[in-house]
Amino acid sequence: MKSCNLLLLTLLTLLGSVSMQAEALITNVDHRETTSLAGKWRVIVDPFETGFYSYRYEEIKNRDNGFSMDAKAADKSALLEYNFDSSGTLDVPGDWNSQREKLFFYEGTVWYRKKFDYHLQPGKRLFAYFGAINYEAIVYLNGQKVGTHTGGFTPFNFELTNYLKAGENSLVIKADNKRRSTAIPTVMSDWWNYGGLTRRVLLIEESNTFIRDYHIQLAKDSMETIAGWVQLDGAEGAQPVTVRIPEAGITQTVQTDERGYAEISFDADLSLWSPDNPKLYRVEISAGEELLEDEIGFRSVQVRGNDILLNGKAIFLRGICIHEESPLRPGRAYTPEDARILLEWSKELNCNFVRLAHYPHNEYMTRQADRMGILVWSEIPLYWTISWDNPEVYSNAVQQLTEMITRDKNKASVILWSVANETPVSEQRTKFLADLTKVARSLDPTRLITAALEAEWPKEGIAINDPLGAYLDVLGCNEYLGWYGSTDPRNFDKTWFTKYEKPLIISEFGAGALQGYHADPDTRWSEEFQAQVYERQIPMLDRIPFLRGTSPWILKDFKSPRRPLPYFQDYFNRKGLISDTGERKQAFYILQDYYRQIESGEG
Ligand code: GCB
Numbered sequence: 001m002k003s004c005n006l007l008l009l010t011l012l013t014l015l016g017s018v019s020m021q022a023e024a025l026i027t028n029v030d031h032r033e034t035t036s037l038a039g040k041w042r043v044i045v046d047p048f049e050t051g052f053y054s055y056r057y058e059e060i061k062n063r064d065n066g067f068s069m070d071a072k073a074a075d076k077s078a079l080l081e082y083n084f085d086s087s088g089t090l091d092v093p094g095d096w097n098s099q100r101e102k103l104f105f106y107e108g109t110v111w112y113r114k115k116f117d118y119h120l121q122p123g124k125r126l127f128a129y130f131g132a133i134n135y136e137a138i139v140y141l142n143g144q145k146v147g148t149h150t151g152g153f154t155p156f157n158f159e160l161t162n163y164l165k166a167g168e169n170s171l172v173i174k175a176d177n178k179r180r181s182t183a184i185p186t187v188m189s190d191w192w193n194y195g196g197l198t199r200r201v202l203l204i205e206e207s208n209t210f211i212r213d214y215h216i217q218l219a220k221d222s223m224e225t226i227a228g229w230v231q232l233d234g235a236e237g238a239q240p241v242t243v244r245i246p247e248a249g250i251t252q253t254v255q256t257d258e259r260g261y262a263e264i265s266f267d268a269d270l271s272l273w274s275p276d277n278p279k280l281y282r283v284e285i286s287a288g289e290e291l292l293e294d295e296i297g298f299r300s301v302q303v304r305g306n307d308i309l310l311n312g313k314a315i316f317l318r319g320i321c322i323h324e325e326s327p328l329r330p331g332r333a334y335t336p337e338d339a340r341i342l343l344e345w346s347k348e349l350n351c352n353f354v355r356l357a358h359y360p361h362n363e364y365m366t367r368q369a370d371r372m373g374i375l376v377w378s379e380i381p382l383y384w385t386i387s388w389d390n391p392e393v394y395s396n397a398v399q400q401l402t403e404m405i406t407r408d409k410n411k412a413s414v415i416l417w418s419v420a421n422e423t424p425v426s427e428q429r430t431k432f433l434a435d436l437t438k439v440a441r442s443l444d445p446t447r448l449i450t451a452a453l454e455a456e457w458p459k460e461g462i463a464i465n466d467p468l469g470a471y472l473d474v475l476g477c478n479e480y481l482g483w484y485g486s487t488d489p490r491n492f493d494k495t496w497f498t499k500y501e502k503p504l505i506i507s508e509f510g511a512g513a514l515q516g517y518h519a520d521p522d523t524r525w526s527e528e529f530q531a532q533v534y535e536r537q538i539p540m541l542d543r544i545p546f547l548r549g550t551s552p553w554i555l556k557d558f559k560s561p562r563r564p565l566p567y568f569q570d571y572f573n574r575k576g577l578i579s580d581t582g583e584r585k586q587a588f589y590i591l592q593d594y595y596r597q598i599e600s601g602e603g
Contacts, residue, residue, distance in 0.1 A: 022149045022156035024233070025406045026204060027213045029129055029155075030367065031293050034202040037114050037171070040089040041197070043096075044082055044111040045103070051082060051111055052138075052174060067111045068140040070170040084113040084172075092201055093131065095194035098331030105561070107193055109176045118203070119166050125206050125234070126164055128171065129157040131199025131334070131362055135183060138174040150396055151184065152177070153324075153359035153381065154403035157204070173197065182393055184400060185381040190573060191323055191358070192559040198332045199362050209234040209260070211285055211292045215409050216243065216264070218298050220445050223272060223311060226250075226298065227265040232287055235260025244284040256287075272311045273297030273412040275352040278373030280412075297370055297412030301448060303473045306503050306546040308448070310375075310415075316602065317375060317505060317549025318595040319353035320346050320577070323558040324361045327582060330559070339364035343372050345555060345578060349588065350595035355507055355551035358383050358421050360404040369413035376411070377450065377476075377507075377551065379418035380404055382436075386420075388428040397432070398439055405443045414447065420468075421452040421507075422478055430467045437471040448473040452507040455479055461495035469500045474548075478508035481540070482533040487522075492540045496547075503548035509537055510553035513587065514568050515579035525568040530575075531586040538594050552591060556580065 026032070044051065044067060051067025052060060060066035064080060073080040090096055096103040096110055103110075120126050128139065134152030138145065141163040149156045177195035179187040215228035230241045241262050242253045248268045256262040271279045280295040299311055307314040326333040327341040339362070346354050355377040356365060369376050380400045387393045401419070408414050419436045423429050437449045453466040455477055464477050475498065481491050498504065513530035521532035534552070541547055557576035563569040572580055577588040 022147060022403075023158060024212060024231075025155060025403060026127060026129060026157050026206075026233075027407060028292065028294050028410070029202060029204060030363070032204050032206075034129070034204050035116075037116060037201040037203065038092060039114075041092045042084040042087050042113040043090045044084065044087050045106070046109045046111055047106075049109050049176075052109070062143065068138075068145065068172050068174070069143045070113055070172055084111075090196065092197040093199050093334040094196065095134075095198050095332045096196040097192065097194050098329070103195075106195065107177050107179060108195075109174055109178075110196060112173045112175060112197055114171045114201075115168055116171065116203070117168055118164060120161065120164055120205070123208055125159060125161045125208060125210075127157045127159050127204040127206065129155065129202040129204050130197065131155050131201070133173065133175050133197050133199075134177045134193070134195055136174075136176045136178075140172040140174075142170055143172075151400045151403070152198075153361075154400050155199070155363070155407055156403065160203075181385075182387050182390055184386065184393065184396055185358070185383040186385050186387070188385050189358070189381070189383055190560050190562050192325075192561065194332045199334050206233075207288070207290060209236070209239075209288060210290055211241075211287050213406065214285055215444075216283055216285075216294075216296055217410060217412075217446050218300050219265070221300065221302055223300050224267050224269065225265060226268050227263075229261060229263045230254075230256070230285060230287070232256060232260030239287065241285065241287045244286070245281050246284070247281055268298075270298045273299040273370075273373075274311055275373040275375065278371060278412075280370060294410060295370070296410050299412050301415045301446075303448060303503060305501055306548065308474065308503050308548050315352075315548075316598055317353035317551070318349075318351050318598055319355055319375075319377070319505070319549055319551030320349055320351050320591075321355045321357045321508060321551045321554045322346070322361070322556070323357055323554065324359070324365075325556065325558045327556060330580075334362055334364075336364045336368065339368040342555065343368050343374055346374060347372065349555075349577070349592050350599055352599075353377070353549060353551065354555075355379070355418075357554070360400075360407070363407060366408050366411045366413055370411050374413055375415050376413045377416040377418055377505075378404060378408060378414050379421065379452075382420040382423060382433070384422055384424075386423060386429070386432070388426065388432045394432055394435070397436055401436060401440060402443060405440065409444050416448050416450045416474060417444065418450045418452065418476065422454055423451075425466055425468075433468050434471040450474040450476045450505070450507075452476040452478050455496075461497060464496070464498040464500070464504065469498070469502065472502065475500060475502050475504045476507035477504060478553075479506060480509060480511075482536055483511040489536055492536045494540075496540075496544045498546065502546070504544065504546050505549035505551065506541065506544075506547065507551050508553040509533075509550070510575040511587075512568070512574035513585050514574055515557075515581075515583045515585050517568070525574065527586040531590055534587045534590040534594075538590075552577070
């Protein structure tokens, strides 16, 4: 009896925590009726989580001393030790580290408060949508907990309808970026742990029944059949849904099932999307009164032997890695302008491909890549040291993977989902990641799955034999010849091999250089040193028979707490081809030239 109760209790607790987790994602927010909550938010920095825990370290619930209540002292004798109205502000979107000097290294809780007026008409529903909050977010409306979300780089939404008041509302968010060994990523990463409401916050108004999500892409291995599905939210019974692509002369009406789900499949004569022809079609999805538009490109991506085929034709991925940092100001990137510049710099390098490291970047990046014809590798932050044997970590990995795929599955630019970066080989890790590749394929059967692996160094050369390779479509491999370990140039003469018959992307290589620092090519941190590493890489790359792409590390210098060396680093990882202030280094031109040659060779 006792164990039965215990089981029930565990189940209820689990259900309780699950129900508080984010709801199914609303996609294509760019084309919906939204109100932006961008601007100044009141904030309270709370390193000891005083607004959340009592002095007995128990969660404070529904009491005025909990900051979620956004309370005011009732009279002159009342004791209340916080006040949003007289607290400072931070801009949202935006990380806190780059906005306030005192928060530069801060890791912990900051409470955000925004007041907004709303009058929701009968028959309408309201959702709060967050592009990303790093890392753990608890969302409250008018003092009531609406939900929690774990994971710093993916979007989520909560329905506010039942918590909303006519008139003024108080939206309070507890954002906590404390690093944890059971988080994804863990305590160890080579990038800045920017905290806060780093991406846009929107209110989305919808009708009782609305189009929540859809998948409209070419079917796997096809160049003329569009296949996918539409999912309504709040549907009561079956109803018709229409998909139109006016320019392709397509109108398809299907009936949903009781749960508002309908599959679609039809043939279309399309001008296929590619880097040379980034053609996007206006797609209209309608259900009831609602008409939702999107711009979607159609292309096929496959693997045959060692080749990656785009629209049936072998392609070489001329890429570059990018972190989500602004090219215009310190801190996280979050604007369409940031995305445009980062991708224009990649184009200037003659890239047709970017690896968005090491986590899903904001949606402007993938939208812009769609428009500019740049292929994308998108990744979840399963980076270095993950607690592979912890089932909660695995479910959070599934959640982050699902959110990444859900948001971007209709973007033609995205061709690769990456499940990990440089993770140490072990049985548990390989099972964890192999299981994830299966989840990724079930969520999106149309794209290729990859991961950035590490090479082995047997006597015969350099080998990629990681057991995870068996589960991937494309092998990724990071190598730092000439930078980490020996700088002996003979290492570049080694032969690369693998037991898999699969295409390889060298997903990272590089060297650090301080822009403007010049010396002989054997002097570390000089532009000449970095340039020499690039010059030595190129003949080696050309000799790898199964190489089908490269994405050197990295487009721009980026902030990292692991890089404290004064003068040369000053908390920047200096492997950028462009400095943090936008100046090109010598190696930029070497890669640019290499890619120009590959491109003209293809033509
Ligand atoms: C790597 C990591 C990347 C680091 C880079 C470096 O292998 O994937 O996140 O920043 O090396 O600079 O060491």
